[in-house]
Amino acid sequence: MSVVAALLAARGLVVSGSDARPGPVLDALAARGVTVHVGHASSNLGTATTLVVSTAIRPDNPELLAARDRGLRVLHRSQALAALMQDRTAVAVAGAHGKTTTSAMIAVTLAGAGLDPSYAVGGTVQAVASPEDPAPAVGVLAGARDGHGPVFVAEADESDGSFLAYRPTIAVVTNVEPDHLDHYGTREAFEEAFVRFVDQVVPDGHLVACADDPGSRELAARTRARGRSVVTYGTGSEADLRLEGWQAHGSGSTATLVEAGLPPVALDLTVPGLHNARNAAAAYAAARLLGVDGPTAARALSTFTGTGRRFxxxxxxxxxxxxxxxxxxxxxxxxxxxxxxxxxxxxxxxxxxxxxxxxxxxxxxxxxxxxxxxxxxxxxxxxxxxxxxxxxxxxxxxxxxxxxxxxxxxxxxxxxxxxxxxxxxxxxxxxxxxxxxxxxxxxxxxxxxxxxxx
Missing domain, CATH: 3.90.190.20 (Mur ligase, C-terminal domain)
Structure with a gap:
């Protein structure tokens, strides 16, 4: 919610909001011109004409009740984020695991390539800045940035089905492993939601999917069979973008990225684990679809140092x-x-x-x-x-x-x-x-x- 509030304020809207307790996020929002309240009360609505809520907001929340009584427009967080993406080339990253890191990696890669992206990521985006590879600044709200470039990168939350609000040009699916069954009820319903998410991709768009994950691989096959553009990534020979020779070293790792008909590209990461190398491959694939050359993408990925609460x-x-x-x-x-x-x-x-x-x-x-x-x-x-x-x-x-x-x-x-x-x-x-x-x-x-x- 803080990311959406910061982005709306950056677009020039008058934004206010409330949280149950004070903290650095509220302080950072206030510094960006957002009016913040501690505690939920109907009076917090002020003269607002629209209320944005998350799934965590219960039906008896006093601000929500007051908004409905006054006939105000009530939007889910995902609907507000979708509105922010409307005039940009949207990259939406979904999956039961890895979407925050992958979204942040894409943002850092595009920033390093000079594309000045906008992004909404559910964690701070951390990178080492240099004159050659300008990277996002680290801070409490570093998961939100309103860039001047044409691309908007968004972490797409499948937990409550709200990722279906987006119309991305590129959909990245890191995995389709059942989770959030409290919302979906069955594994089949969870998997079908990802099919619907890919159906939301614009007609000339692309799916980037992990070939190492059975659910994502099946989604890619179904999408490709319908004539849609698909790029798969992974460690197996069947992947369009292959991650070869992965080796851990201390808190990082190295590997080689191989695309058919192109010279191999060395990947050197400062974050640990094969799972993060796969996330980097997803980011690399998305950046390539957006016109970034391989060596530039790999060099930008090497500046990525993580996201908040991920190692x-x-x-x-x-x-x-x-x-x-x-x-x-x-x-x-x-x-x-x-x-x-x-x-x-x-x-x-x-x-x-x-x-x-x-x-x-x-x-x-x-x-x-x-x-x-x-x-x-x-x-x-x-x-x-x-x-x-x-x-x-x-x-x-x-x-x-x-x-x-x-x-x-x-x-x-x-x-x-x-x-x-x-x-x-x-x-x-x-x-x-x-x-x-x-x-x-x-x-x-x-x-x-x-x-x-x-």
Whole structure:
């Protein structure tokens, strides 16, 4: 929501809004000319003629009720974002995993190529700026930028079906792995939503899809069979853009990008993991479709240093490094831990995991346990319910019990502060500690660092 507010203000609209509590995001919005309120009240509407809401806003929200009583136009966040994209060449990035990083990588690549893109990304976009490769500035609202170029890059959220509001020129699909079944109900309904998303692509547009993911690969095949333009990327020989020779090195990796009929291009990344190399390949493919040459795209990608809450350093003490990550699906957790192992070197990998949503925890408890089994020590705290009402039958113990049954060092600690202290106290010099999840676990790094034995 903060990204949309910042972009609307940058376009010259009078924008106001509210949040439940103060924080740096509200401060940053105020600095951009947005009128901000702490707490929700009908009086916050002022003279507004349109109310923009997210899926998280409940029907009894006083501002929403007042807007409906006054007959104001009420738009979902995705509808407002779609309006911002109308006069631009839109690149919409969807997928159960990787869309934030991939969107940010595309933005950095286009900026490095001099295209001055606009973008709306659900996390800060971080890159190393240089005179040759101007990159986005880092800041609290660095996921929002209103550029002067013709391209608008948007992270397209499939969680509530709102990505169907967009009409992109390029649709990027990183994977089609079932998630958000609380909204869709069935795997088939989730997969069909991606078919509909690709149907929204303009007639002369393109689908960029990951050939390594079965769901995305099937989507690409169905789209190509209907005569639409498709570019696939991945590590297999069937991919149109092949990622070859991937190797991890410390906190980064290298690989070679191969397109038929063109010289191979070296890719050198400062972010870890094969999953991030795949994300970079997706960004490279999108940039190529927008006219960026291969070497320029690869050079711009080398400046990308990450997004907020994606393997983000939170500090170190007494030889223990703490990194925060947004991973909240079993596949994401597995990819994170596989990427973390070479970063840790000879040290251990310790994880403080906060499950996100009762429905997701109930559905994927066994898969979470399997993924977390890649860590050396695991502490799981209680579920962050977000938009869901509590379910007393669903706790973090659903994840730790199968881990403990197989001999893993795994503990369920319901209180999140005590969980942070527990994982910190277990760390020793050379260890890498990860705080993982989409909830307020992101605030716990100071507690972890303070608990590391002296």
């Amino acid at each position: 983000e350093d939170r500090g170190a003490v007494r030889g223990v490094r703490v990194v925060d990550d947004y991973a909240h699906h079993p596949t994401e957790v597995e990819a994170l831990l596989r990427a973390a192992r070479p970063v840790a070197g000879g040290g251990r990998v310790l994880v403080l995991f906060q499950p996100h949503l009762y429905s997701r925890t109930r559905t994927f408890a066994a898969e979470f346990a399997q993924a977390l089994g890649l860590a050396d020590v695991v502490v799981v705290t209680d579920v962050y319910g977000a938009r869901e009402d509590p379910d007393p039958q669903v706790t973090g113990a659903l994840i730790t019990e199968p881990l403990r049954a197989t001999g893993h060092d795994a503990t369920f600690v319901p209180d999140r502060l005590e969980a942070a202290r527990r994982i910190g106290a277990a760390a020793r010099e050379g260890d890498l500690v990860l705080t993982v999840g989409a909830g307020d676990v992101t605030t716990l790094a100071p507690e972890v660092l303070a608990a590391v034995p002296g």
